[in-house]
Amino acid sequence: MYKQNNNRGLYFSEKITESMNGIFNYPLTIVEAPMGYGKTIxxxxxxxxxxxxxxxQKIxxxxxxxxxxxxxxxxSKINSNCAQSLARLGFPFDRLSMREVLKLIEEVEIPEKTVLFIDDYHHLNGTEVGRFIEFLVINEIDRFHIVLTARFIDFPNIEELTLKGYLLYIRKDHLELVPNEIVKYYSACGVSINxxxxxxxYATTEGWISALYLLLINYKTEGRFLTTNSIYKLVDNAIYKPLAQEVKDFLIHMCIFDSFTKTQAVFVWENEEANLFLEDITRKNxxxxxNINTKSYHIHHIFINFLQNILAEKDASYKEKLNKRAGDWYLKNNEYLAAMHYFYKVGDFENLLLAVELDKGESFYLEHKEVIIKYFEECPYEYKQDNLVALLVYAMTLIRFNEMSLFPKVYEEVTLLIQSSSLNPVSMNNLMGELEFVKSFTRYNHIMGMSEHLKKACKLMNRPSVFINTxxxxxxxxPSVLHLFYRESGKLEQEVHAMKEMMPYYYQLTNGHGMGSEYVMEAEWYYNKGDFENAEIAINKAQVQANIIFQPNIVISALFLQIKLTLVKGDYAHVRYLFNKMHEEIVESQLYPLMYTIDMCVGFVNACLRQDRKIPEWLTEGTFNSSHLFFPARAFSNIILGRFFLIxxxxxKLLGNVEYFITIASIFPSILAKIYTMIYVAAAEEHIFRRSEAIEALKKALDMAVTDKVYMPFVENCDYIQPLLDALYLHDIYREHIKQILAIYKPYHNSMEQIISRYFIESKPNLTKREEEIAQLAAEGYSNKRIGERLYISPNTVKTQLKSVYEKMGVNSRFLLKQYFDENPRM
Incomplete structure (x- = not known):
């Protein structure tokens, strides 16, 4: 018999309670079971x-x-500065950015027993999120635990993580209720059964708690248990039918959302009583x-699917009004992508294009490409005519997505729409100027070509562009402006002057975006000729300009050239100081993608110093993620990779990569990258005793470089190609240019050898025997708990000793510790 009306009685079996008691003993817990097993609760x-x-966090x-x-x-609830830094950094797709995330989190005072609870993780199966979580887990952040719940799990290295003591894995059988547990569960809800x-x-439900709950509700309504295969019939009889009509209508309105807030519910339903309904529904059902953390409501999957089936049967006007109201809510709250989704569902292209205009494409990532294209492909002509700015945003987005096959069609369409509009002359000129500005990016890295469009845009416009974020x-x-824009051999001086002429137009249109870049290019031109004095003057001009409106990416490019000039002087202490200034730029600007720029600077310098172990691993692997290394920078990363192969x-392997290097350097033509590549080919051919092929490759490099007096790529690699240069000199081939290269190389070589001998002598870290044991096990991937078990010491002792190991070895994570042991197997 049933004792009281208590539908919210919670019951947890001993086996699930005992399992979950281990959450705080592991960095990661996974709870895996199908829908309706009560994982989240x-x-x-x-x-x-x-x-x-x-x-x-609900996924x-x-x-x-x-x-x-x-x-x-x-x-942001732990530390707002950390949250802002993480947001600017963006999702960490590779080890460099993962280490930066780890550093940001470890610098924060994490409260005791902090748990990141990621609910419905199965939606993220197969994405890079698993690799990121695994990285956090194996680095064991103090007082920080992660719990994942999922219907099914596809997580990297589950067996290894379990074996090494990082993972507590709770499966469906822990959550199923067997007969004696069903008796206790029903009793907690006020129903006595035998x-x-x-x-x-149990035979009917196989211990599935959601079905048991529905049968319980049905029992309280009808006084008997029904056995049925239709879960929706149970939902209908036990949950939906007893509700008042107003409550039913309210829930049907809310079922279009994954989650919703009180104010959202009031807005969409257009009834203040939504507050009362929500309180009553959550109290009884x-x-x-x-969710107290996000202050939002979530309808159970079973119930939401049931409600959506009812919504599907409603007439078109009902559904149109509901989705339109949802779109209005998201538009009002600046959630433009969500607004577009709901406006598209009802064919409201006017408001969809308004959302695009307001967003300016800032929310459009590669993962949204197909849906954004679909919106505009299906948008009726009359709406486009009245929303020209949205079309300009779309045109710029196509360039960002590298959808150049679609761009000409859209460009022609926008042109015709502007020309046929009834705008006043000033507005029409501004839009035609915007279109010219957008088109300049289709000529990227062709300075004269870009300049033509920018000049036209400036003549047409009486205001800055709406597209560029400074x-x-x-x-x-x-790290190099010259690498980006030096595209034609024999025309470097002309390109430097053209850049100085073009950039004021660009600055006029963008409020100074990239300020100082023309002086960086000029300084790099002087540097590559060996004119270090004028290079230093120009680079100081660049820094002054870049600091006027705070352009940290230009400052970092300027600092990189200063570092190269400082290497020539042999002053490695100042090189370190300049690298610190680079890092300060990132901290101040929070432009975390510039970490990759700094890594390329570090990689280039260490390649010059023949310190292959100190070149960032993502550069030496030659695999790059498009989310963080934009395509125009790829050819520069190959300059570092080529030198690494030589070292x-x-x-x-180097010769096998040459075709790839040249292909990348040809898409946005980079003569500088091609010169370095042919120098590397010459060095590699010489070292496998193919002198004639080596000479031929070096001649090709000189053919591209000497008309512009680009000497430094040869100077920086003279340690590999000097015999070849000597041979060409004896045969009177480019004799004067080679003479100049060798003259620059002599002091350069002395400076580099002095730095290497003073700063790069290997020394073994002075670890105790116990520290060595702990370090080896940590490098093999064992958690502090498992290390303690193996060495018969407490996890806290392991943590203390590991901290000492990190300090002595100059590392700050298990990842770097493993890397050290891989490079020094006989420590």
Whole structure:
């Protein structure tokens, strides 16, 4: 019999309680079970009972960008500065950015028993998020634990993580209720049943708690248990039918959202009573839950699917009004992508294009490419005619997406629409100027070609462009402006002057975006000729200009050239100081993609110093993620990779990569990258005793370089090609140019050898025997808990000793520790 009306009685079996008691003993816990097994409630209640500091994150789709934005929001509750830094850094697709995330989190005082609870993780299966979580887990952040709940899990290295003591893995069988547990669960809800009833319920539900709950509700309504295969019929009878009509209507309105807030519910339903309904529904019914952290409501998957089936049967006007109201809500709250989604569902292209105009493309990532193109492909002509700025945003977005096959069609369409509009002359000229500005990017790195469009845009416009964010990275992450714009052999001086002529027009249109870049290019021109004095004058001009409106990417390019000039002088202490200034630029600007720029600077310098172990690993692997290394910077990264192959003696591998290097350097033509590549080919051919091929390759490099007096690529690699230069000199081939190269090389060589001998003598870290044991096990991937078990010491002792190891070895993570042991196997 049933004792009281208590539908919210919570019951947790001993096996699930015992399992979850281990959450705080592991960096990672995974709770895996199909829908309706009470994963979320079990984790939530256990963490509440343990007084944990919970960062609860519900996952609704596979968008990495959405995952990262939500995660940054959660971290703002611990430290707002950290959250802002994480947001600017962006999702970490590679080890460099993962280490930066780790550093940011470890610098924050994490409260005791902090748990990042990622609910419905299965939506992120197969994405890079798993690799990122694994990285955090194996680095064991103090007082920080991660819990994932998922219907099914596809997580990297589950067996290894379990074996090494990082992972607590809770499966479906822990959450199933067997007959004696069903008796206890029903009792907690005010219903007494006997063992026979419990056996029948178990046979019907196989311990699935959602079905048990629905049968419970049905029992309270009709006084008997029904066995049915239709879960929706149970939902209908037990949950939906007893509700008042107003409540039903309210829930149907809300079922179009994955989650919603009180103010959102009031706005969309257009009724202040939504507040009262929400309080009543959540108090009485487990199928609508409230998340106190995000202050939002979530309808259970079973119930939301049921409600959506009812919505599908409503007439078109009902659904149109509902989706239109949802779009208005998101537009009002500056969530433009979500607004576009709902406006598109009802064919409201006027408001969809308004959302595009307001967003300016800032929310459009590569993962949104197909849907953005679909919106504009299906947009009726009459709406485009009245929303020309949105079309300009779309045209610029196509260039960003590298959809150049679509761009001409859109460009022609926008041109005709502007010309046929009834705008006043000033407005029409501004839009035609915007179009010219957009088109300049189709001629990227052709200075004269870009300049033509920019001049036309300036003549037409009486205001700056609406498209460019002056805080975006003008250099695309390249440390060298010359590398980006030196595209034609024999015309370098002309290109330097053309750049100085073009940039004032660009600055006029963008409020100074990239300020100082023309002086960086000029300084690099002087440097490559060996005119270090004029290079230093020009680079100081660049820094003054870049600091006027704070252009950190230009400052870093200027500092990189200063570092190269300082290497020539042999002053490595000042090189270190300049690298510190680079890092300060990132901290101040929080433009974290510039980490990759700095890494390329570090890689280039260490390649010059033949310190192959100190070149960042992502550069030596030759694999790059498009989210962080923009394409125009790729050819520069290959300059570093080619030199790395030489240092390692991997001559055949280098020659096998030449075609790839040249292909990358030809897309946005970079003569500088091609010169370096042919120098590397010459060095590799010489080292495999193919002198004639080596001479031929070096001649090709000289053919491209000497008409512009680009000497420094040869100087920087003279340690590999000097015999070849000597041979060409004896045969009177480019004799005067080679003479100049060798004259510059002599002091350069002395400076580099002096730096190497003083700063790069290997020394073994002075670890105790116990520290060595701990370091080896940590490098092999074992958690502090498992290391303690193996060495019969406490996890806290392991943590203390490991901190000492890090300090002595100059590393700050298990990842770097492993890297050290891989490079020094006989420590």
């Amino acid at each position: 079990a984790v939530r209640e256990h963490l509440n009972f343990a007084h944990a500091n919970v960062l609860w 609704y789709d596979s968008s990495i960008n959405s995952f990262w934005n939500d995660l940054c929001f959660l971290f 063992n026979s009833d419990a056996e029948k319920l 487990l199928f609508v839950n409230y 805080k975006s990275i003008w250099t695309f992450g390249s 390692k003696g991997e001559y055949l």
